[in-house]
Amino acid sequence: xxxxxxxxxxxxxxxxxxxxxxxxxxxxxxxxxxxxxxxxxxxxxxxxxxxxxxxxxxxxxxxxxxxxxxxxxxxxxxxxxxxxxxxxxxxxxxxxxxxxxxxxxxxxxxxxxxxxxxxxxxxxxxxxxxxxxxxxxxxxxxxxxxxxxxxxxxxxxxxxxxxxxxxxxxxxxxxxxxxxxxxxxxxxxxxxxxxxxxxxxxxxxxxxxxxxxxxxxxxxxxxxxxxxxxxxxxxxxxxxxxxxxxxxxxxxxxxxxxxxxxxxxxxxxxxxxxxxxxxxxxxxxxxxxxxxxxxxxxxxxxxxxxxxxxxxxxxxxxxxxxxxxxxxxxxxxxxxxxxxxxxxxxxxxxxxxxxxxxxxxxxxxxxxxxxxxxxxxxxxxxxxxxxxxxxxxxxxxxxxxxxxxxxxxxxxxxxxxxxxxxxxxxxxxxxxxxxxxxxxxxxxxxxxxxxxxxxxxxxxxx
Numbered sequence: 001x002x003x004x005x006x007x008x009x010x011x012x013x014x015x016x017x018x019x020x021x022x023x024x025x026x027x028x029x030x031x032x033x034x035x036x037x038x039x040x041x042x043x044x045x046x047x048x049x050x051x052x053x054x055x056x057x058x059x060x061x062x063x064x065x066x067x068x069x070x071x072x073x074x075x076x077x078x079x080x081x082x083x084x085x086x087x088x089x090x091x092x093x094x095x096x097x098x099x100x101x102x103x104x105x106x107x108x109x110x111x112x113x114x115x116x117x118x119x120x121x122x123x124x125x126x127x128x129x130x131x132x133x134x135x136x137x138x139x140x141x142x143x144x145x146x147x148x149x150x151x152x153x154x155x156x157x158x159x160x161x162x163x164x165x166x167x168x169x170x171x172x173x174x175x176x177x178x179x180x181x182x183x184x185x186x187x188x189x190x191x192x193x194x195x196x197x198x199x200x201x202x203x204x205x206x207x208x209x210x211x212x213x214x215x216x217x218x219x220x221x222x223x224x225x226x227x228x229x230x231x232x233x234x235x236x237x238x239x240x241x242x243x244x245x246x247x248x249x250x251x252x253x254x255x256x257x258x259x260x261x262x263x264x265x266x267x268x269x270x271x272x273x274x275x276x277x278x279x280x281x282x283x284x285x286x287x288x289x290x291x292x293x294x295x296x297x298x299x300x301x302x303x304x305x306x307x308x309x310x311x312x313x314x315x316x317x318x319x320x321x322x323x324x325x326x327x328x329x330x331x332x333x334x335x336x337x338x339x340x341x342x343x344x345x346x347x348x349x350x351x352x353x354x355x356x357x358x359x360x361x362x363x364x365x366x367x368x369x370x371x372x373x374x375x376x377x378x379x380x381x382x383x384x385x386x387x388x389x390x391x392x393x394x395x396x397x398x399x400x401x402x403x404x405x406x407x408x409x410x411x412x413x414x415x416x417x418x419x420x421x422x423x424x425x426x427x428x429x430x431x432x433x434x435x436x437x438x439x440x441x442x443x444x445x446x447x448x449x450x451x452x453x454x455x456x457x458x459x460x461x462x
Contacts, residue, residue: 071189074247076205078142078182081239083209088217088232089156091317092225094302100162105432108303110162112428114169115299115420121173122417124267126180130409131264134257138185139249143240148175150236157229168229180413184405187397188250196344196394197336203390204331211321211328218317225313267414274411279399282453284412287392288419289450290352293359293443294385295420296427300439308436309371319378326382335387347391349454354384356447363440377440 094111101107133141149172156168183199190198217228263269275281305311305319338347358381365373393412400408430438 071185071248071250074243075182075185075189076202077242078146078239079202080205080209081235082182083206084213084216084232084235087209087213087320088220088228089153090298090320091214091218091302091313092221092228094306095221095225095313096156096159096165097162104307108300108307108431109428111303112296112299112424112431114165115295115424116422117166118169118173118176119295119417119419119421119424121170122176123414123421125174125176126413126417127267127411128265130180130184130411130413131257131260133181133184133251134405135260137249137251137256138181138188139243139247141181142185142247143243145175145181146236146240146243148172150233150240153229153233153236157226157233159226180409180411183393183397183409185250187405187409188255192398195397196390197339199390199393199397200331200335200339203386204327206327208328211325214317214320215314216317218312218314221313221317271411271414271418274408274415277399280396280408282456283392283395284415286348286352286450286454287412288415289446289453290355290388291416291419292423292426293439293446294355295423296439297359297362297381297443298420299424300427300431304366304431304436304439305374308366308369309374319375323378323382323385326379327386330383330386331390334383335390338387344391344394345454348388348395349451351384351386351388351391352447352451352454355381355388356384356444358382358384359440359443359447363437363444366435366437366440 093114094107097107097110097114101110129141129145152168152170152172152175154168155171156165158168159165183202186198186202187195216231220227220231263273274284301320302316305316311319335347338350342350358377358379361373361377361380365371365377396408396412397405427439427442430442
């Protein structure tokens with residue numbers, strides 16, 4: 001047993017080393033000429049090519065002057081630690097709830113409600129944080145939010161009663177809307193034509209975090225189910241310290257919002273404004289339909305594996321890590337090739353089709369109680385999720401100028417939070433009432449409905 005723990009620990013350390021190597025390589029890679037990266041069309045005449053070369057060379061010089069090394073490193077470390085901090089707790093949530101619940105069916109509902117209350121708080125906090133970051137800059141908002149997340153993890157770890165667990169999730173949720181600010185931070189420092197590529201790298205970095213997080217959480221749970229929460233708080237605090245000393249501000253004062261109106265702080269008004277923009281409406285609606293079952297799967301997955309296969313935290317954590325592994329593989333090897341041949345919208349549709357196939361395998365694993373189907377389904381689902389995210393964020397960020405990045409990303413985060421608030425509630429109920437396969441079947445239906453919505457937008461845009 002000790003030998004196995006040492007081996008697993010060594011692998012975790014190796015993965016951690018790999019992410020910092022990836023960060024260093026990424027900061028170096030930004031200095032390369034962008035003209036040969038992911039060419040979309042080889043049929044330009046020589047005159048057009050020369051003009052494009054001059055334009056991109058000029059833009060490259062501007063990029064090298066404006067992209068700060070510490071900004072890029074802090075942003076990547078932040079999303080990496082967000083991946084660890086959020087995923088490290090996922091294998092143990094049902095076990096933390098278990099002492100306070102006697103009915104197994106009730107336990108599944110409480111676990112999904114803990115996810116929903118987090119998303120509920122993100123829904124209301126995200127537009128506020130986005131607007132504040134547009135006015136006062138990204139740096140202060142990110143530092144405060146990371147500090148709040150650390151406090152939330154700590155309170156959740158203390159536990160003692162259900163209301164304490166909910167209090168911890170509420171604090172995490174209020175500060176969890178910062179992910180939209182992080183994407184706005186990257187949008188500030190990355191040229192528009194390179195955002196999809198860099199968002200892909202961000203997704204890969206999050207993937208590494210989600211590889212390490214659940215596995216590490218499952219291992220730490222051997223020392224107590226609260227230990228992963230305390231560890232998540234510590235690593236988040238370390239990022240706060242690094243950001244305080246080294247993180248530069250990414251949003252120039254001339255690009256900041258002058259005034260914040262109450263309308264901008266109202267999530268419902270902001271949603272209405274976003275959906276009124278024709279260029280964004282179908283994109284956001286299709287993503288909303290995809291995020292509902294994704295939120296359900298994330299919330300109910302630990303309970304699902306406990307009830308269906310009698311798995312323990314370490315094995316549950318390993319399964320969550322599959323998603324992170326898929327992110328690394330997709331962003332490192334598959335996404336660059338897709339970007340050469342397909343547009344962002346086409347990549348997003350490919351991701352949605354893959355998620356449907358993944359859900360079908362997950363549903364089959366429940367119906368036949370055959371866990372290899374679950375593993376296969378998670379790999380396929382993970383591939384779809386890993387390519388949908390960066391293509392979606394690329395389309396979204398390129399739809400507005402720099403002064404609106406915080407608002408748009410915050411609004412997108414609100415829509416995602418709303419879906420992840422609704423998804424776990426629906427998923428928990430149908431899980432108890434209709435069976436363990438029901439949430440995955442719901443995913444197949446909703447994403448199948450979302451594809452025509454996005455396809456029509458693609459067709460119109462083309």
